[in-house]
Each structure stands twice: as C-alpha cells, then as structure tokens.
Amino acid sequence: MGETYRAAIIGTGGIARTHAGYYMANERVEIVAGCDISDERLTAFCDEREIEGRYADHERMLAEVQPDIVSVCTWNGTHMPLSIAAMEAGARAVVSEKPMSDELGGPMDAVALAQERGVYFVVHHQTRFSPGYNAARKLVAEGAIGAPVGIHMHSGGGLLNIGSHLIDAVRFILGEPAWEYVVGWIQRDTDRFERGSFCEEKTHALVGFAGGHELVVSLDMVDGVKHKHFQLVGPDGVINFDREQATLIDADGAHESLSIEQAGYLDERARWKPSAS
Numbered sequence: 527m528g529e530t531y532r533a534a535i536i537g538t539g540g541i542a543r544t545h546a547g548y549y550m551a552n553e554r555v556e557i558v559a560g561c562d563i564s565d566e567r568l569t570a571f572c573d574e575r576e577i578e579g580r581y582a583d584h585e586r587m588l589a590e591v592q593p594d595i596v597s598v599c600t601w602n603g604t605h606m607p608l609s610i611a612a613m614e615a616g617a618r619a620v621v622s623e624k625p626m627s628d629e630l631g632g633p634m635d636a637v638a639l640a641q642e643r644g645v646y647f648v649v650h651h652q653t654r655f656s657p658g659y660n661a662a663r664k665l666v667a668e669g670a671i672g673a674p675v676g677i678h679m680h681s682g683g684g685l686l687n688i689g690s691h692l693i694d695a696v697r698f699i700l701g702e703p704a705w706e707y708v709v710g711w712i713q714r715d716t717d718r719f720e721r722g723s724f725c726e727e728k729t730h731a732l733v734g735f736a737g738g739h740e741l742v743v744s745l746d747m748v749d750g751v752k753h754k755h756f757q758l759v760g761p762d763g764v765i766n767f768d769r770e771q772a773t774l775i776d777a778d779g780a781h782e783s784l785s786i787e788q789a790g791y792l793d794e795r796a797r798w799k800p801s802a803s
C-alpha cells in the first residue's frame with residue numbers, strides 16, 4: 527500500500543455522504559474529522575461513520591487536525607473561502623462542492639493559491655465521470671463526428687445547481703478546452719434562493735471554446751419542463767447522449783449505444799503528483 531491520507535469534511539449534510547463514501551471505499555484514506563455548524567447533523571454523521579474528530583468551527587478543526595484532504599460540502603457562498611482556508615492550513619488536496627462560487631473573485635484566488643502551493647484542487651463535478659459522458663468523450667476524441675463540434679443542452683434545474691454540472695461535462699467531453707467567449711442571458715424576477723444563493727429562473731447561453739466548438743445551453747427556459755436533451759453535432763455525424771449512454775449517428779446510420787465506466791476524483795487524486803515541492 528502506498529502513502530495514506532487523513533481526510534476531513536466541512537459540512538456534514540446531504541452531499542457529504544458521497545464524499546465520505548469515496549474515502550471509506552479507499553483503504554489509503556481515513557476520515558479523521560467532521561465539522562458542521564449544526565451539532566445534530568455533525569453528531570449523526572460522525573456517529574454513523576465512527577469519526578472521532580468533531581468540530582463546530584472549521585478554523586479550529588483545520589488547525590488541530592491538519593488534514594491532508596479536505597472536502598468542502600457546505601452551502602454555495604462558503605465553498606471558496608473554506609477551500610482557501612483549507613489550503614492555507616496546509617491541506618494537500620481540496621475537493622470543493624459545486625458551484626465553484628456565486629461570484630467571480632473567490633475562484634480566481636483559490637485556483638491561484640492551489641497552483642502556488644501545488645495543491646490538488648477540484649470542484650466536485652462528479653457527474654463528468656458518468657458512463658454516457660465518458661462514451662461521448664471517447665467518440666469525439668476518435669473523430670467520430672469530425673470537428674468543430676456544436677453542443678446543444680436543454681435541461682431544467684438552475685444554472686448553479688445543474689448548469690454547473692452540464693458546462694463542466696461539456697468541457698470534459700471536449701477534452702478540457704479553454705472557453706473563449708460567452709454570450710449569456712439570465713432572468714431573475716423573483717427572490718428565489720437555492721441553498722443560500724439568489725437563483726435565476728431561466729438561463730440561455732452560447733459558450734465558445736478553443737478549437738471552434740460551441741455550446742448552446744438552455745436551462746428552465748420553458749416553465750415546468752424538466753426533460754433533458756443533449757446532442758453533439760459535427761460535420762460527419764451526430765451523437766445523442768445522456769449520463770448513461772451515447773449513440774453515434776453517422777453516414778452508416780445509428781450505431782450501438784456506448785456506455786463506459788470510469789473512476790472518479792479519489793483515484794485521480796491518488797495518481798496525482800504535486801508539480802511544486
């Protein structure tokens with residue numbers, strides 16, 4: 527067995543269970559502490575997993591526990607300040623929940639600090655590893671539909687909640703190209719909140735990526751319609767896809783649907799070596 531890691535989780539609510547599941551399934555990781563402002567949630571979470579360290583204050587936890595890995599599983603507006611606090615306390619890996627932030631400054635600071643300190647820092651867009659997205663990525667990489675690619679995504683679920691996952695998935699499928707331009711439109715007529723952040727009712731955007739790829743993403747544009755429709759279109763064919771599978775349609779007609787399993791972030795972290803230090 528290689529190096530082992532001590533993990534801590536800040537925010538012990540719903541999605542923290544998924545993070546704990548990653549760590550508990552990996553023999554090289556031990557969860558040494560949890561932190562939550564709700565004593566009830568903290569106790570239930572830690573009792574169930576026999577986690578010894580229990581804290582109401584993240585600063586105290588980071589100082590006393592000095593974890594190698596920190597999961598940030600709190601509400602939207604706290605992701606970046608807590609990720610930065612974890613890096614400043616010496617964490618070597620930080621997995622922050624999505625959305626990265628509800629404003630622009632924090633993410634830039636967090637990425638800059640991670641690069642400076644050689645910290646493995648990811649925003650938990652775990653849906654990118656879905657079998658259907660993996661299959662779509664493989665087909666695009668093999669040139670099955672040619673390039674550049676146009677992507678159409680229609681979905682419900684809000685920009686910060688589901689939209690952040692979809693935009694990340696598109697970058698994954700295209701091989702992580704940089705974005706070059708965004709033409710965006712949102713509507714927010716109400717004071718609707720989603721986990722502590724103001725939340726728009728409708729989003730429509732065109733995102734241009736390096737290589738000439740263009741994403742058109744439409745979220746909640748038709749009231750109450752939640753169905754999803756995802757399509758990649760290239761000069762040589764079309765790929766219809768969802769999280770489960772991808773189906774290529776080219777000059778030979780419709781091919782058999784593809785579905786490819788892939789490991790997630792913890793395996794990625796285990797393979798990662800810091801560039802600084």
Ligand SMILES: NC(=O)c1ccc[n+]([C@@H]2O[C@H](COP(=O)([O-])OP(=O)(O)OC[C@H]3O[C@@H](n4cnc5c(N)ncnc54)[C@H](O)[C@@H]3O)[C@@H](O)[C@H]2O)c1
Pocket residue numbers: 536537538539540541542561562563564567582584599600601602604623624625650651652687721
């Ligand atoms: N990646 C995904 O698929 C996915 C799925 C669900 C939720 N999320 C994201 O995870 C985040 C949390 O969602 P949830 O559904 O788990 O919410 P939740 O309310 O169930 O859990 C959040 C917990 O954080 C605690 N908390 C808040 N501020 C804190 C602080 N400063 N210090 C310590 N604890 C604090 C709360 O008391 C609560 O127990 C959201 O930003 C959401 O967008 C991601």
